[in-house]
Amino acid sequence: MITVKNLKKQFGDNVVLDGIDVHVDQGEVLAIIGPSGSGKSTFLRCLNLLEKPDEGLIQIADTKVDVKKMNAKEMHQLRQKTAMVFQHYNLFKNKTALENVTESLIIAKKMKRQEAEDIGKELLVKVGLKDQFYQYPVTLSGGQQQRVGIARALAVKPRAILFDEPTSALDPEWVSEVLQVIKDIAQLKTTMIIVTHEMQFAEEVADRVIFMADGSIVEQNNPKEMFNRPQSPRTQQFLNKIGTGELND
Amino acid sequence: MNLNLDFDYLIHVIPHLLPFIPLTLILAFVSMIFAVIGGLILALIKRSDIPVIKQLATVYISFFRAIPTLVQLFLIYYGLPQIFPALSGMTAITAAIIGLSLKQSAYLAEIFRAALGSVDKGQVEACLSVGMTKIQAFRRITLPQATRNALPATGNIFILLIKETSLAFTLGVVELFAQGKILAAASLRFFETYLALALIYWIMIIIYTFLQQALEKRLEKPYLS
Ligand SMILES: Nc1ncnc2c1ncn2[C@@H]1O[C@H](COP(=O)(O)OP(=O)(O)O)[C@@H](O)[C@H]1O
Ligand SMILES: [Mg+2]
Numbered sequence: 001m002i003t004v005k006n007l008k009k010q011f012g013d014n015v016v017l018d019g020i021d022v023h024v025d026q027g028e029v030l031a032i033i034g035p036s037g038s039g040k041s042t043f044l045r046c047l048n049l050l051e052k053p054d055e056g057l058i059q060i061a062d063t064k065v066d067v068k069k070m071n072a073k074e075m076h077q078l079r080q081k082t083a084m085v086f087q088h089y090n091l092f093k094n095k096t097a098l099e100n101v102t103e104s105l106i107i108a109k110k111m112k113r114q115e116a117e118d119i120g121k122e123l124l125v126k127v128g129l130k131d132q133f134y135q136y137p138v139t140l141s142g143g144q145q146q147r148v149g150i151a152r153a154l155a156v157k158p159r160a161i162l163f164d165e166p167t168s169a170l171d172p173e174w175v176s177e178v179l180q181v182i183k184d185i186a187q188l189k190t191t192m193i194i195v196t197h198e199m200q201f202a203e204e205v206a207d208r209v210i211f212m213a214d215g216s217i218v219e220q221n222n223p224k225e226m227f228n229r230p231q232s233p234r235t236q237q238f239l240n241k242i243g244t245g246e247l248n249d
Numbered sequence: 250m251n252l253n254l255d256f257d258y259l260i261h262v263i264p265h266l267l268p269f270i271p272l273t274l275i276l277a278f279v280s281m282i283f284a285v286i287g288g289l290i291l292a293l294i295k296r297s298d299i300p301v302i303k304q305l306a307t308v309y310i311s312f313f314r315a316i317p318t319l320v321q322l323f324l325i326y327y328g329l330p331q332i333f334p335a336l337s338g339m340t341a342i343t344a345a346i347i348g349l350s351l352k353q354s355a356y357l358a359e360i361f362r363a364a365l366g367s368v369d370k371g372q373v374e375a376c377l378s379v380g381m382t383k384i385q386a387f388r389r390i391t392l393p394q395a396t397r398n399a400l401p402a403t404g405n406i407f408i409l410l411i412k413e414t415s416l417a418f419t420l421g422v423v424e425l426f427a428q429g430k431i432l433a434a435a436s437l438r439f440f441e442t443y444l445a446l447a448l449i450y451w452i453m454i455i456i457y458t459f460l461q462q463a464l465e466k467r468l469e470k471p472y473l474s
Binding site for chain 2: 048049050076079080082083084086088090091092093094095096103104107108109136137138139149152153155156
């Protein structure tokens with residue numbers, strides 16, 4: 001489903017992704033954990049081509065690109081295979097919840113408004129926002145905004161959804177409702193990559209967990225093994241720190 | 250105290266001024282449209298990384314912000330035809346519109362640049378991530394929000410522009426102010442005539458301000474919690 005080979009990215013002299021190799025199966029839920037600054041966001045952003053990687057191969061579904069040689073058309077194709085859920089929601093502030101979901105359908109996919117709205121409403125109901133269709137983002141709680149963000153990502157029927165710390169900007173009271181929505185989507189065998197600091201959530205929802213540090217994958221395993229018997233000292237140290245609540249990202 | 254103010258004349262002169270309001274408004278409107286288009290293009294250039302053109306935009310903005318409007322109008326109307334004889338057919342109205350547009354586009358460029366910059370990039374990324382193009386993101390998301398940010402300052406530019414149209418009289422355009430001058434010279438009722446003029450400008454700007462506030466209120470709707 002998703003295959004990444006030797007993905008490299010640097011900002012100036014700062015090597016942020018140092019040759020990442022990952023494969024994600026159809027329907028698999030992959031969690032990525034790791035310290036702040038280890039390149040997790042950059043990795044997701046490279047998959048979605050919000051950042052242009054310097055080197056590497058990316059294949060998502062039937063689109064395969066060599067990032068060094070890709071043209072605009074390939075970029076657009078690859079980008080359309082995934083949708084992203086952002087840490088800070090990034091909702092369109094001039095649009096209602098429903099418009100946030102339907103915008104890409106109407107503007108990019110040229111769908112009829114009525115059809116797009118039917119899809120949008122269905123998705124908003126699915127994420128528990130049946131009473132918020134016509135509210136603007138400022139009137140929504142963080143948890144509601146992020147659920148709109150998830151509905152917006154689902155609307156384009158992506159082959160995979162990329163979540164970049166979807167709950168870390170939320171007040172604690174809203175975290176569980178968002179995690180529940182993500183779990184529900186995972187139940188439907190949606191391919192997902194989730195960067196998260198919620199270890200318990202990762203353990204529950206993920207089929208596999210990757211620990212990243214300094215732009216490299218240090219260790220990967222099924223959640224049970226990863227959290228109970230981490231192999232590398234870096235992973236052990238990281239998980240200990242999180243366990244004692246020292247992590248502040 | 251016997252105020253030497255002829256109130257009847259003040260009332261009498263107003264109807265002679267009113268027919269010149271349309272020309273003043275046309276000068277302001279047309280200049281504003283060109284200034285907005287120019288300002289937007291300049292703002293986009295300033296936000297881009299196009300070498301040379303970006304520096305040229307900076308020089309343009311700096312130049313037209315610096316020179317007095319009168320100097321600029323004279324430069325265009327009396328100066329340019331000397332260098333480019335083909336321009337000698339340019340009417341005074343055209344020259345006034347060009348001059349006012351060039352100048353205000355420089356001011357608007359700065360306003361628009363700040364307004365575009367205040368829309369967070371995350372929303373554009375969200376557009377891209379759901380398959381929209383950069384142009385679609387600009388048109389649907391960035392521009393509407395920037396418009397709302399820019400509206401108050403842009404409105405002030407328009408008010409300035411309404412007032413600056415009076416400078417067109419120096420090129421021989423008979424707009425509102427020029428007509429006032431003519432009437433004042435004929436009647437020697439300077440105070441009454443210019444007071445009438447002042448009141449007319451005042452009322453025009455009150456009406457405009459009211460319209461702008463209504464528009465601001467409408468654009469504000471999505472952002473009120
Ligand atoms: N646009 C950028 N320009 C320069 N440096 C960046 C940019 N984005 C990220 N970085 C740097 O890349 C590194 C990894 O960042 P990031 O991928 O956000 O890490 P994480 O998500 O794991 O916290 C950091 O050192 C960060 O400063
Ligand atoms: Mg991050």
